[in-house]
Amino acid sequence: MTILFVSDPVVGGEEAWRAAMSERLPDIPFKLSTETYNKEEVEFVLCFRAQPGLFAGMKNLKAILATGAGVDGLFLDPDLPDVPIARIVDPWMADQMAAWTTYAVLHFFRRFGDYHTQQTKAEWLELEPWQAAPARVGFLGYGAIGATVGKALSNFGFEISAWTRSHRNLSGVTHFHGINALPAFMARANFLVCLMPLTRETEGFLNEERLALLPNPAYLINLARGRIAVTEDVVAALKNGRLSGAFLDVSEPEPLPADSPLWGMNNVRITPHCSGPTNPSTAADQVAGNIVRVLKGDQLENLINRERGY
Ligand code: GLV
Numbered sequence: 001m002t003i004l005f006v007s008d009p010v011v012g013g014e015e016a017w018r019a020a021m022s023e024r025l026p027d028i029p030f031k032l033s034t035e036t037y038n039k040e041e042v043e044f045v046l047c048f049r050a051q052p053g054l055f056a057g058m059k060n061l062k063a064i065l066a067t068g069a070g071v072d073g074l075f076l077d078p079d080l081p082d083v084p085i086a087r088i089v090d091p092w093m094a095d096q097m098a099a100w101t102t103y104a105v106l107h108f109f110r111r112f113g114d115y116h117t118q119q120t121k122a123e124w125l126e127l128e129p130w131q132a133a134p135a136r137v138g139f140l141g142y143g144a145i146g147a148t149v150g151k152a153l154s155n156f157g158f159e160i161s162a163w164t165r166s167h168r169n170l171s172g173v174t175h176f177h178g179i180n181a182l183p184a185f186m187a188r189a190n191f192l193v194c195l196m197p198l199t200r201e202t203e204g205f206l207n208e209e210r211l212a213l214l215p216n217p218a219y220l221i222n223l224a225r226g227r228i229a230v231t232e233d234v235v236a237a238l239k240n241g242r243l244s245g246a247f248l249d250v251s252e253p254e255p256l257p258a259d260s261p262l263w264g265m266n267n268v269r270i271t272p273h274c275s276g277p278t279n280p281s282t283a284a285d286q287v288a289g290n291i292v293r294v295l296k297g298d299q300l301e302n303l304i305n306r307e308r309g310y
Pocket of ligand 1: 017067068069071276278
């Protein structure tokens with residue numbers, strides 16, 4: 001039996017995962033995809049992004065354990081085997097994303113970009129504070145991560161709303177669900193925080209027409225996946241003032257090409273997909289727990305629904 005970790009030059013973390021898994025399951029050999037291994041011995045694959053063909057010949061595969069919260073990277077393989085797939089649901093990761101999003105919202109809300117520009121000119125000048133009280137934050141997607149981020153932001157007095165695809169019982173937020181409720185949700189999102197999974201349904205979701213539903217001012221904060229937004233529509237909205245600013249941790253493609261107009265825009269802040277890194281020392285317990293579950297014949301925790309794509 002082998003646990004195979006699929007090395008990903010962008011994501012990294014190989015040795016931390018090896019240490020974390022060997023500590024928890026010392027009797028099961030752990031191999032990196034860059035090492036020599038026997039495909040027929042692989043029973044568990046840890047993977048963020050699957051290259052087509054990766055799973056060919058893994059006749060004894062029992063489960064795929066995603067090493068991230070989003071599993072869209074696995075569906076890049078058209079021959080993804082029909083075994084259960086689990087994702088990471090880690091409070092530590094959600095806390096990191098809450099910190100990142102809080103920074104992003106406050107950047108615009110408290111005009112830190114404008115103050116930075118003033119600082120470059122040694123200009124001491126108090127700017128107008130936010131006028132439209134209360135400032136409203138709208139979450140596109142409100143799963144385990146969204147709820148943690150929403151709670152963090154509500155501490156600052158923001159009014160929180162959330163849009164989800166289907167009905168859910170959510171407390172502490174104004175909740176909208178279903179596509180018919182999207183315009184009402186968008187109309188009150190001064191800060192639109194995108195935390196939806198990337199699926200067939202959400203690809204290109206934030207297009208010109210939907211961005212036009214936002215109020216004035218509106219800021220886009222995307223820490224989900226770049227492909228959920230249509231990049232040229234976001235650029236156009238930033239240029240024509242429909243969007244007053246954007247804080248982006250993700251792009252399409254990644255890395256964001258050097259010639260993207262987004263890099264040079266004053267009202268845009270970019271980070272390189274770092275808002276919610278997976279931390280093997282906090283995430284490995286659930287991965288090891290899932291391996292033990294499968295070996296005992298139990299269901300995986302944080303199981304993916306393949307039809308939904310998340
Ligand atoms: C990162 O993007 C993740 O899905 O964990």
